[in-house]
Amino acid sequence: MPSAVYVCICNAVTDHDIRAAAEAGCTNLAGLTMRTGAGACCGSCVESATQVLAEARAAIELPLVLLDRAA
Ligand code: FES
16 A cells, blocks of 8 residues: 555645545545544645545546446
């Protein structure tokens, strides 16, 4: 597993934390903020956190799309 990268410095939230939140069912920034604190202070991480969350969600949802196509 690659080293973690801090996405939210204010709340020490890493990309690994965001991926874990996505795997736990987090689908949007509001949920991510509630779960991890990302974006709750200065807000400068919001764009990056949203992007990492979207990438994580896409990686989770992709296999389901492939299964649907195979059926
Ligand atoms: S860097 Fe995330 S709230 Fe400040």
